[in-house]
Amino acid sequence: MADLPARPVLLTGASGALGRVLAKGLAAEGWALRLTDIAPFPDPLPPGASFTEADLTDGVEILRLAEGCGTILHFGGVSVERPFAEVLAPNFLGLYYIYEAARRERARVVFASSNHTIGFYERDVRLDQDVQFRPDGYYGVSKAYGELMGRMYWDKHGVENVNLRIGGSRPKVNDARTLSIWLTYADLTRLVIRATLAPRVGTLVIWGASNNSRGFWGRDGRDVIGWKPEDSADPFIPEQAGNVSGNPIEERYQGGFFCTIGYSRTEPSPREIFPPK
Numbered sequence: 001m002a003d004l005p006a007r008p009v010l011l012t013g014a015s016g017a018l019g020r021v022l023a024k025g026l027a028a029e030g031w032a033l034r035l036t037d038i039a040p041f042p043d044p045l046p047p048g049a050s051f052t053e054a055d056l057t058d059g060v061e062i063l064r065l066a067e068g069c070g071t072i073l074h075f076g077g078v079s080v081e082r083p084f085a086e087v088l089a090p091n092f093l094g095l096y097y098i099y100e101a102a103r104r105e106r107a108r109v110v111f112a113s114s115n116h117t118i119g120f121y122e123r124d125v126r127l128d129q130d131v132q133f134r135p136d137g138y139y140g141v142s143k144a145y146g147e148l149m150g151r152m153y154w155d156k157h158g159v160e161n162v163n164l165r166i167g168g169s170r171p172k173v174n175d176a177r178t179l180s181i182w183l184t185y186a187d188l189t190r191l192v193i194r195a196t197l198a199p200r201v202g203t204l205v206i207w208g209a210s211n212n213s214r215g216f217w218g219r220d221g222r223d224v225i226g227w228k229p230e231d232s233a234d235p236f237i238p239e240q241a242g243n244v245s246g247n248p249i250e251e252r253y254q255g256g257f258f259c260t261i262g263y264s265r266t267e268p269s270p271r272e273i274f275p276p277k
């Protein structure tokens, strides 16, 4: 059995796709998990885990759930592009409660951020961790805000946080874009383990993608936590390279389909360099 976190770990979004993967994988490492979600946990409860149904916008309940925890793995909330009014409460207010809980408990936050924080970069631009945000919708804006909140809580309160800009973490590579952004469940689980157990992290951004030769992303904070992806989307290149949408906006940008949702430009945007030269 590997190292164990010194204190229990709170996992939000436990009933979601990635939450279920993490609940199973981390429980198998012997971790003491407190699982929570607004939806019931659909699987048998893993050993050493408890589950509480709760809404992220119930601040009192979130503070109570985090009591005694050393790490909050924050995977709950709206996970796709939705109207602003739907994103607002879980992803903005809910995230504030997560950080307040972390401040009170002197806990670390591991935040499921997203590639949609930078979705409007062209696909041939290689990005490092410190590029300016170019979110591709309200969901992406909420994730950029989450990262900024982490920065503020680190500077002001010493709350450590690791922001995982997850690409596409799903069981299979199902289109050409996923060849660039795939994060296997095994690499995700190892990433979360390192982000939790690494002795000191400060505030970090890490690109959540496996070792894909077509990847969009470069430098980040992975060396600080000692994580290296072990898997790759490359074996799926022959099968998926031609699996494109035919939509020029979707195919131009790293964020793919999310960029097209509600898109109302009549002229294509000029190629912009950030920061402007």
Ligand SMILES: NC(=O)c1ccc[n+]([C@@H]2O[C@H](COP(=O)([O-])OP(=O)(O)OC[C@H]3O[C@@H](n4cnc5c(N)ncnc54)[C@H](O)[C@@H]3O)[C@@H](O)[C@H]2O)c1
Pocket (backbone or CB within 6 Å): 012, 013, 014, 015, 016, 017, 018, 019, 036, 037, 038, 039, 054, 055, 056, 057, 074, 075, 076, 077, 078, 079, 080, 090, 094, 112, 113, 114, 115, 165, 166, 167, 168, 169, 170
């Ligand atoms: N799966 C990916 O490829 C991917 C990529 C980038 C980022 N992410 C992020 O990772 C996290 C998990 O993603 P996922 O694919 O498992 O998404 P998911 O939608 O399957 O899981 C999100 C969970 O959050 C819960 N939730 C929603 N609103 C809530 C509320 N008000 N209170 C409490 N719980 C609430 C949902 O019930 C759901 O179980 C999300 O934050 C998502 O934005 C995922």
